Amino acid sequence: MIDWIPILQTLLGRQVACVLVLLVQAKGSTPRDVGARMIVTQSKSFGSIGGGTLEYRVIEEARRLLKSGSDQKPVRHLRTWHLGADAGQCCGGECTLLLETVPPLNHAWLDQLQHYQDSAPCVMVTSLNASALSAYDGKLIITEYLAGDVIKESLADDQEIIAPLVRTLLASPGKAAYSLQLVYRKPGDTPPAYLLERYGPDMFRLVLFGAGHVGKAIIRVMSGLPCHITWIDGRPDMFPATVPHNVTTIVSDTHDRIIADAQPGTFFLVMTHSHPLDLDLCEHILRRGDFAYLGLIGSKTKRERFTKRLIQKGLGQGVVRRLTCPIGIRDIPDKDPGVIAVAVAAQILQQRNTIAPVTDTAVTLATLVKV
Known part of the structure; x- marks a missing residue:
């Protein structure tokens, strides 16, 4: 997995607008697993989501977002690609990708993520709804010690549902540094309401x-x-x-x-x-x-x-x-x-084969009520 945080910090320090591309869901045969990530600018790309026609078209899509997006607010766009029908690739699977513009501004969440992931597990909550977490650029970094107060203050009506899942992720005993979960408001609902990513110290x-x-x-x-x-x-x-x-x-x-x-x-x-x-x-x-x-x-x-x-x-x-x-x-x-x-x-x-893999778990808010 690309170590994307220092790359993004360097680009933003040079006032370069970027698009973060993240593979959030994979079904069937796909060239990369959930968690694969790219950074795309108008002239370069870093990392890979699997190469081939899919990656080429996703880069094109990312650059269209850069041209049409705001210079002040991030834009998040989810799209599912059918590798056979949409990209002409023989894998035949299905990839759901999150494309997220990152304007060249100071992003507190990025500095917090860099700080916490090197010392202790943390969860980054990304709102996939434009209105939620708007005061935080749509992102919230939560650690074990800050979970209760931060969730209560920032997630309003969803706090009682998100909090148990965040605490479960923070307490995960596995050795994996990274895991990902999508949270839907109710079964069958689209798009998902939140993306939760668990980060930890280097693998x-x-x-x-x-x-x-x-x-x-x-x-x-x-x-x-x-x-x-x-x-x-x-x-x-x-x-x-x-x-x-x-x-x-x-x-x-x-x-x-x-x-x-x-x-x-x-x-x-x-x-x-x-x-x-x-x-x-x-x-x-x-x-x-x-x-x-x-x-x-x-x-x-x-x-x-x-x-x-x-x-x-x-x-x-x-x-x-x-x-x-x-x-x-x-x-x-x-x-x-x-x-x-x-x-x-x-x-x-x-030697590292006992380290738990990245997980792809779709969770609904309705199921979390029972937690």
Whole structure:
């Protein structure tokens, strides 16, 4: 999924009007899942809803909205596309898309969403009715601590119905950073009254030690995924002049604090220029224990030597078995840095297979009354 918030903030900072495109409902065979998003300007587009004729026509539709829309107020437009009849695509499914103009103004909801999604779950309520939430640009950001007062003040007649659903989303135990729900006023009613989107901290965090050839290739591949990467090396000249927006570089020869400060569930990759440093890093990460993945670049021989040394340092065999070395999915023997990076990215994605998927749940206000 595109990390759209910083892109939108940059465009608005340059006074560029945009259209947000969001796939809110998918039926049958479709090229992307619910939650796929694009940003469209008069000259560029960012992200993808699946490519092909559908995406081309949606971009055209978005640019028509930009030409006809207001410079002061957002315009929201829902449209369902039948991929066979409307786009000539063989998928044969059906996509409902929300196209939303974003004028080049200060949008408080965008800053709030950026702030809260990096620290705790929040729900963004978008009114699909021009009159509701008009004082808030049609959007409301709700957190666990603000839910009661904000909903009571802002949602008027719908507060008693929306509040239970928002609280349920905020309390969702799954690991998914994002989920989406449409809320209808009554069964069979169209269009839906509200769109609720749950955001949370980045789906996963990667700490990468080493900025050599493979490290650089890892960054090129992994930076396109929904994650935040902390990239560490003690040699400042090893980093490129610019890095992707979701990559933070740290020049440091000491790593204890970096490992200690990493969030639980972090993915670690160790590939420095020094085997003694690699061993020290692996020991500290293994002793911490609450990581999702620890990968060490190297051969089976390196793993055997590290296993022996780590056990000598007092680590149990069960703990040491959590070290992945060699890294990357099996049956890809190529040692080219780019190939290694793809194999490692695939392995990390496999490791994350317990993360709950984006959900597409249509909810009616009538059913929520019983909650």
